[in-house]
Amino acid sequence: xxxxxxxxxxxxxxxxxxxxxxxxxxxxxxxxxxxxxxxxxxxxxxxxxxxxxxxxxxxxxxxxxxxxxxxxxxxxxxxxxxxxxxxxxxxxxxxxxxxxxxxxxxxxxxxxxxxxxxxxxxxxxxxxxxxxxxxxxxxxxxxxxxxxxxxxxxxxxxxxxxxxxxxxxxxxxxxxxxxxxxxxxxxxxxxxxxxxxxxxxxxxxxxxxxxxxxxxxxxxxxxxxxxxxxxxxxxxxxxxxxxxxxxxxxxxxxxxxxxxxxxxxxxxxxxxxxxxx
Amino acid sequence: xxxxxxxxxxxxxxxxxxxxxxxxxxxxxxxxxxxxxxxxxxxxxxxxxxxxxxxxxxxxxxxxxxxxxxxxxxxxxxxxxxxxxxxxxxxxxxxxxxxxxxxxxxxxxxxxxxxxxxxxxxxxxxxxxxxxxxxxxxxxxxxxxxxxxxxxxxxxxxxxxxxxxxxxxxxxxxxxxxxxxxxxxxxxxxxxxxxxxxxxxxxxxxxxxxxxxxxxxxxxxxxxxxxxxxxxxxxxxxxxxxxxxxxxxxxxxxxxxxxxxxxxxxxxxxxxxxxxxxxxxxxxxxxxxxxxxxxxxxx
Numbered sequence: 001x002x003x004x005x006x007x008x009x010x011x012x013x014x015x016x017x018x019x020x021x022x023x024x025x026x027x028x029x030x031x032x033x034x035x036x037x038x039x040x041x042x043x044x045x046x047x048x049x050x051x052x053x054x055x056x057x058x059x060x061x062x063x064x065x066x067x068x069x070x071x072x073x074x075x076x077x078x079x080x081x082x083x084x085x086x087x088x089x090x091x092x093x094x095x096x097x098x099x100x101x102x103x104x105x106x107x108x109x110x111x112x113x114x115x116x117x118x119x120x121x122x123x124x125x126x127x128x129x130x131x132x133x134x135x136x137x138x139x140x141x142x143x144x145x146x147x148x149x150x151x152x153x154x155x156x157x158x159x160x161x162x163x164x165x166x167x168x169x170x171x172x173x174x175x176x177x178x179x180x181x182x183x184x185x186x187x188x189x190x191x192x193x194x195x196x197x198x199x200x201x202x203x204x205x206x207x208x209x210x211x212x213x214x215x216x217x218x219x220x221x222x223x224x225x226x227x228x229x230x231x232x233x234x235x236x237x238x239x240x241x242x243x244x245x246x247x248x249x250x251x252x253x254x255x256x257x258x259x260x261x262x263x264x265x266x267x268x269x270x271x272x273x274x275x276x277x
Numbered sequence: 278x279x280x281x282x283x284x285x286x287x288x289x290x291x292x293x294x295x296x297x298x299x300x301x302x303x304x305x306x307x308x309x310x311x312x313x314x315x316x317x318x319x320x321x322x323x324x325x326x327x328x329x330x331x332x333x334x335x336x337x338x339x340x341x342x343x344x345x346x347x348x349x350x351x352x353x354x355x356x357x358x359x360x361x362x363x364x365x366x367x368x369x370x371x372x373x374x375x376x377x378x379x380x381x382x383x384x385x386x387x388x389x390x391x392x393x394x395x396x397x398x399x400x401x402x403x404x405x406x407x408x409x410x411x412x413x414x415x416x417x418x419x420x421x422x423x424x425x426x427x428x429x430x431x432x433x434x435x436x437x438x439x440x441x442x443x444x445x446x447x448x449x450x451x452x453x454x455x456x457x458x459x460x461x462x463x464x465x466x467x468x469x470x471x472x473x474x475x476x477x478x479x480x481x482x483x484x485x486x487x488x489x490x491x492x493x494x495x496x497x498x499x500x501x502x503x504x505x506x507x508x509x510x511x512x513x514x515x516x517x518x519x520x521x522x523x524x525x526x527x528x529x530x531x532x533x534x535x536x537x538x539x540x541x542x543x544x545x546x547x548x549x550x551x552x553x554x555x556x557x558x559x560x561x562x563x564x565x566x567x568x569x570x571x572x573x574x575x576x
Contacts, residue, residue: 019375020382024389027452030404031392033414037407046412049421096302099295106292111299118310126313128537128546129320133308149309152302182294203395211397214515218538228397232516235403242407249400260395264388271460 031253038062038246045242061243062251068244069234071251077143078210078226085147085209086202092152093201094194097160098186102172115154131218145219146226150208156201159270163197164190200270203263210256227252314554321548327541338548348549350524351532352556354439358507358528361447365503366496369451373458374484387459391452398449398512405445406432406517432517435525442526445513450506454499461495462488501564508557529553 036054037045041061045051065071100108130149139145167190175185191198213228225233234248289297321338325331342348376387393401408414409431419425431441465488473483511530514520520527520535533553537546 013380016375016378016380020386023372023375024386027390027393027448030401030408031396033408034404045407046410048412049417050412050414052414092302092305096299099298103291103295105295108295111303114303114306114311118306126310126317126550127534128543128550129313129316130309131538132316133312148305152305157302182289182298186298207395211399213397213399214512214534228399231397231403232399235399235516245403249403253396253400256395256397257392260391261388264391267456268460268463271457 034246035250037242038250041243043243061247065234065244065247065251069230069248071230071248073223074225074227074230075251077224078228081143081146081212081216081226082206082209084143085151086205088147089151089153089156089205090198090201093156094160094191094198095186096152097157098164098190100157101161101164115157118154127215127218134219140219141221141224142219143224146212146216147209149215150212156204159197159201160194163194163270167193196266196270199263199266203260203267206259207256317547317550320544321551323544324542325544325547327543331544334544338545339552341545342549342552347524347527348529348532351520351527351529352553354525354527355508355510355529355553357439358443358446358510359504361443361507362500362503365447365450365454366499368447369454369499370458370489370492370496372451372455373462374488376455377459377462387456390455393449394452396449399516401445401449402513402516405441405448409441433522435522438518438522438526442510442513442517445517446507446510449513450503454503457499458492458495461492465491497564501561504560504564505557508560529556 033052036052037043038061039054039057039059040051041058041064043051043055099105100111126149134140134145134148137145139148171189171193172185175189180188210226211228212226213232216224216226216229217232220229222233231245231248231252235245238244322333322335323331324334324337372390376383376390409416411428411430415431416425416428420428429437431437469487469491470483473487478486509530510528511534514526514528514531515534518526520531529549530553533546533549536542536549540546
């Protein structure tokens with residue numbers, strides 16, 4: 001009796017792992033294949049049957065694309081755009097969310113309604129007008145012009161609001177007793193308490209900024225492109241040179257995977273707060 | 278300036294502090310989210326473009342839109358794209374159930390499933406563009422397992438291109454929704470499930486009678502988000518097919534973009550944007566009402 005039960009458990013565990021591995025191949029396979037393409041310079045990826053696993057390893061594609069495309073410049077552009085986007089977005093979203101969570105004031109419901117209504121508006125419709133606005137501000141071909149339109153997202157504001165609402169009221173009261181100003185209470189007492197939310201918003205903003213390619217193409221000249229824009233440019237220019245494009249794609253993807261691994265331990269906590277409300 | 282209440286306290290009243298905190302965020306929203314809507318209203322009734330003089334044309338743009346074969350096709354494709362929404366929910370809930378257990382290596386699998394989410398759509402589009410070409414790996418795998426008898430050029434065949442794009446969108450999004458559902462599953466109290474087990478409920482019954490009902494707010498959230506994403510789909514179409522072949526994969530966002538930034542017909546593009554806004558508004562109100570009836574409120 002005990003033995004059959006254990007056997008049953010073992011079999012079900014086996015099936016779970018088989019399923020997990022099959023899904024992992026489905027989700028990771030394309031990336032592994034990409035890496036193997038990038039490591040085989042001169043190999044035709046459209047040969048039939050295709051080479052799925054590398055038969056030899058050579059880093060020439062990486063060296064060539066690095067040199068030819070001036071990748072360092074594109075990485076630097078991406079880093080600046082992402083840094084500006086993430087820090088300013090965290091700052092403004094957390095500032096906007098704080099009163100909505102803590103204070104009761106006239107017009108609070110109105111602000112709420114405004115925020116929710118933005119979720120209904122399609123992004124594509126605003127593209128032309130935002131271009132005209134950025135142009136009127138003299139911000140064409142600047143990184144500020146790239147990050148400005150998407151700095152405050154309603155999703156982030158709600159996520160922060162939810163996190164602030166979870167902080168016990170005594171903490172703010174104790175800050176007040178010590179005579180701290182509201183901005184100090186916010187920055188020194190409240191913000192450190194909502195690290196999971198900061199990590200999740202930070203990751204989402206990092207993703208959005210690191211990966212954005214359309215708006216930068218509209219606003220910037222080629223030499224100021226971030227990686228994703230440069231990659232779509234590279235793909236159009238050298239579509240015959242698969243090895244280069246594969247190597248460029250791998251280079252552009254690695255940093256963001258690294259950031260995700262770094263923030264993922266806060267991820268679940270932050271996300272469940274956002275949805276439950 | 279607000280009156281000074283107590284020395285050492287804030288110089289501003291709470292109301293003023295509240296507005297000061299929100300000012301930068303609200304100003305940005307006003308300029309880059311509300312202004313485009315307000316400004317595109319008058320723009321939609323003009324023939325504003327880079328060439329020629331701008332004049333008021335009344336309802337001309339809207340008349341043109343409803344007889345524009347490409348625009349109608351783009352709306353059709355955008356609506357068709359919503360078919361992926363239920364598939365996303367089903368597959369990602371199953372994935373969440375699969376990874377919601379404490380066994381060795383489970384963190385690795387969760388991370389692996391999330392990697393497509395953090396990757397840029399440009400990179401994903403490049404990879405899948407190669408995999409799906411007529412001499413690509415996908416055809417090879419399908420043909421060697423006997424599922425396919427002859428090569429298909431998935432993204433350049435007008436019968437398969439839109440479906441191929443939908444598949445890529447689905448594949449990239451699964452991990453994101455899986456994580457949200459996983460957060461939901463972990464919020465399900467364990468006693469609930471154990472009590473049901475003691476009462477003799479099967480695994481299947483636990484899932485359909487306890488897990489799924491408790492996941493409802495998460496399903497609402499994910500359905501809304503994935504529906505918005507589907508109807509606004511842009512990146513993968515733009516990078517892989519630009520709406521082609523013909524208008525087989527033209528979606529409304531891509532068409533609005535093309536009219537604005539390739540034809541420079543800003544007036545017409547704004548009118549199209551307004552029409553699509555109304556369609557999106559209709560669907561989101563529909564979901565909100567539907568959700569209200571179900572008695573679930575995530576916010």
